[in-house]
Amino acid sequence: MPQANINFGRLPERYLFLDIAKRVAAYSETHPHADIIRMGIGDVTRPLAPAVIKAMHQAVDDCAAPETFHGYGPERGYLWLREAIVKGDYAPLGVQMNPDDIFINDGAKSDTGNIGDILTPGSLIGITDPVYPVYVDTNLMRGNEIKYITCNAANGFTGDIPKEKFDVVYLCYPNNPTGAVITRCKLKQWVDWALQNGALIMYDSAYEAFIRDPKIPHSIYEIEGARNCAIEFRSFSKTAGFTGVRCGYTVIPQELMISDGKGGKANLNAMWERRQSCKFNGASYISQKGALAVYSEEGQAQTKATIDYYLETARIIRKSMEDCGLNPQGGENAPYIWAQTPDGMDSWKFFDELLNKAQVVVTPGSGFGPAGEGYFRITSFADRQRTIEAMERIKNMIKYA
Amino acid sequence: MPQANINFGRLPERYLFLDIAKRVAAYSETHPHADIIRMGIGDVTRPLAPAVIKAMHQAVDDCAAPETFHGYGPERGYLWLREAIVKGDYAPLGVQMNPDDIFINDGAKSDTGNIGDILTPGSLIGITDPVYPVYVDTNLMRGNEIKYITCNAANGFTGDIPKEKFDVVYLCYPNNPTGAVITRCKLKQWVDWALQNGALIMYDSAYEAFIRDPKIPHSIYEIEGARNCAIEFRSFSKTAGFTGVRCGYTVIPQELMISDGKGGKANLNAMWERRQSCKFNGASYISQKGALAVYSEEGQAQTKATIDYYLETARIIRKSMEDCGLNPQGGENAPYIWAQTPDGMDSWKFFDELLNKAQVVVTPGSGFGPAGEGYFRITSFADRQRTIEAMERIKNMIKYA
Known part of the structure; x- marks a missing residue:
């Protein structure tokens, strides 16, 4: 049984x-x-924005004729959307990004929950507290150990840099639930710590579109070295009101490696492609076309x-x-x-x-x-x-x- | 690290x-x-069918005004869709189904892949061979053991009822890849075997809409006792051309129990709700409205x-x-x-x-x-x-x- x-x-x-x-x-x-x-x-x-509505109507019409019909999309999402993300979300920050670093999904929650599939169970996970419960629940389900990193007024709700080792740390800025933001300087401390300790940072920047202060980083990849220690999760849910439409994306830089448990290295981008290609079948074509319209003027x-x-x-x-x-x-x-x-x-x-x-x-x-x-x-x-x-x-x- | x-x-x-x-x-x-x-x-x-196109245009328009805007949907999917499924897919077969037995998803592949999350790794899985590779790959990823159940011309490509114990068996009829169908009599043998051996059947009926012969079962729940041993996966991908739209559903009867590993029983419907509520955020509202239209005249x-x-x-x-x-x-x-x-x-x-x-x-x-x-x-x-x-x-x- x-x-x-x-x-x-x-x-x-x-x-x-x-x-x-x-x-x-x-x-x-x-x-x-x-x-x-x-x-x-x-x-x-x-x-939703009128430009998004218009694009989704067009996408629905595409489904109505054999010449423009779209079935299964590419495993990583449509290239036109991944290119728009590179140009619209990262180039303005001065961040070099390759479309193949990006995986389109049906919303950030799925990927922040499922990402653990590519790690061996029993990992020690550092989770800032208070925290979006998905990180905690999905790691417990997976059999990982969790240790809280307390965030309070004294550390600006951004946690003290840990003295102990962690396999993985989850950070989310602008933060859910505290609304705290992280300075470039503090985020650099986190990245440096991860590089020194061989830890992986899961960086949830679902709320970056709410940043108005030009000093605050929108992406962890604004920090040097982050491509070697961080995965970033983004979403159209709050940026463009897509909570019901379902579209987001995950960035796994192609050079990001972790231990393969056998003395060698494993490439996380390749592992995630393997995971997604057999446990996911792409975000809706209509949702992806809607997301593309977010990047229009x-x-x-x-x-x-x-x-x-x-x-x-x-x-x-x-x-x-x-x-x-x-x-x-x-x-x-x-x-x-x-x-x-x-x-x-x-x-x-x-x-x-x-x-x-x-x-x-x-x-x-x-x-x-x-x-x-x-x-x-x-x-x-x-x-x-x-x-x-x-x-x-x-x-x-x-x-x- | x-x-x-x-x-x-x-x-x-x-x-x-x-x-x-x-x-x-x-x-x-x-x-x-x-x-x-x-x-x-x-x-x-x-x-796509004109009725589906029309419904999706309407759903896109719903997203354009605050009065009709839909954000996050219910965890199990919209009740109107689950009720339409009960009435449209199961009632005509004489099968009693409750809307709360049903979970709407973004396509059958996600759920057939993710369902393993609710079972302890190391299970012994019987997989009919040849087979849709998702069942194999996702179980290997999860750390389960796989044994093939050979399907060939001699057994009508429906496998011989096993003499050994399995924790879980995957069946798919009409079959991908062989196109074989299963008779009511043979499916009853599988259900009886599962009930006698405490095994769980994962029944993939993604292609049931292609059945034209009235003698062939569309659902495993047409067989007595299946509610106590089977999960069924269905999809709008092939029924209604939704491979790019993304919508399907999973049936986990509310009375379906397995061992909780501590001498008691665990309710799979409740476990799956828990899993989905923290690793999934619903199928697109537009896709669900499109799926609803499949059930119109x-x-x-x-x-x-x-x-x-x-x-x-x-x-x-x-x-x-x-x-x-x-x-x-x-x-x-x-x-x-x-x-x-x-x-x-x-x-x-x-x-x-x-x-x-x-x-x-x-x-x-x-x-x-x-x-x-x-x-x-x-x-x-x-x-x-x-x-x-x-x-x-x-x-x-x-x-x-």
Whole structure:
């Protein structure tokens, strides 16, 4: 008889966002007339850019005639999209990138979760805490060991450079959930540490489009040496509102090598091609055509305008949290605001109070790891007016507590 | 330093279809004017049904306005699609199915590859030979042990019921690559064997839409007891031409249990929800809306007409292979024709000869496993006129060999 993967026993019972969804559903059921404002999941709400809509209509029409029909795409994604990424996302940073360093996927979550397939189970993984739960859960499932790297106000939520060895470290900047950004200088310390210690950095820059400060790096490859120690994950989900469309990409520089466990070296780009070619069949042609349009002149202007809208919402949230005395972080160069619960209240308790007393859904900080206790996350992706209404409700709740 | 997954050393150097693509590209480069007819990859070529095109245009428009915008979808896929599947695919077979038994995905390949995540590595896997290479490669990557179950003319290409124990057995009917179908009686023998031996069956019915003979089962759940021993994989890729659109689904009955390795039972539906919720973010909203349209009255008629077209092409291929004396199997109730190489020629040698002498690309049988040696696969998915031309070229090559 087959045996269930025993590593699932190491996981929290529910995936964080599913847990929140189920709690909110339970509340809704007992309070059918409640006017709930949902800011718990980092999902976008603004419509797609007109340039993207136009391109996807064209792509749908391509599927309607035999001459323009597209079936299975190339294993790494269409070359036209990979070339647009090189030109649109990396060349402006002065970063040399080859289209064959890039793998198109159906969203960053799949690849950040699946990347572990190419490493031997039992690796020691350093994970910044608080953290997007996907890194933790997928490594536990895989049988890896996890050690948290605490991120707090003292280290600017970017973690202290470790003294111990790690096989792999996950970094995400601009950060989910804290909204923290990393300086070039600190990121260089991380890269230097990885090169010296033979560690691999998984760099999640899904939120880089929110960076407005020219001093902040958008890509880890802006740092010298990163091509020899880092994989980067990017997404169109937040850049261009593709949470429902599904497209992202992973960068694995062709020269990136790790131990093959037999005294030699293994090429990660080649291994990932092998993995993807037998466990994935490409992102939708329509989604890839939509992503291509993000790099057009109109697409760039339109997606930037949407991000500006979210950043203005973020500014409003941050200001409101300051007014409440909740000491907010983030919300500048990032879509997330990380605030302290009033009087150091337990995160889930605050979540429940907010849901029950103000009908506002946030994300409890401890859902992101032990260092998140006493915090909560608010996203700037909800509707502007609803967000303002939510801020008023939170202010009132805290004022009259 | 992280170690590469040593199980990758157990894989063939290249994924079969990537290998073929690279050989054809190399030939093209040295023969730039060659008029190559590609029948090596089972990719569809007919345009999508007008009902699907219409629905996807509507879905793209939904993304253009905040009121109708859809971001992250539900973890298991949209309920409207899962309900349509229950009603459209299972109710007509007399099979009771619950929408929560169903998980929507971005194509069957992802799930047939990833499903191993929920089992403990080191399982003993029975794989029918010849076989779609994904089952083999993904199990090798995962550290499982594989034993082939030989399928040949003597057992109707459906394998002899094993005398030994297996943790998991993969079955695919209508079969890729042989085009064989399985009778209800034989499928019942497999289900009974699995129930008696505590084995799990992974049932790939991606090609069920090609079945025209009413006696042949479309789903393993037509067999009593299958809900307690089988997972079923389905796809819109071949049913509705979605190879570029990306949508499929996996059925894991809610009562399906396996050992939890600690004397208890583990629920596979719950485990898969946990896996998907942290390593997948749903199929594209646009693709799911397209899939929904397959179940409309027009969608059913239009997709059936396309499959009829492919089946007629299959009939032509089968007849041509008979004329050549190559003893074809399949091509009835299935899109693939499985034929013997002339005079028992080595499969890759025949592949190379066909490419060089006739500029026709087929799939070498041995690429599908040891029992495929001496065979080759032809797909009925290519353009009709090109297929007829390819058949003439093969006939001529064999005649004048």
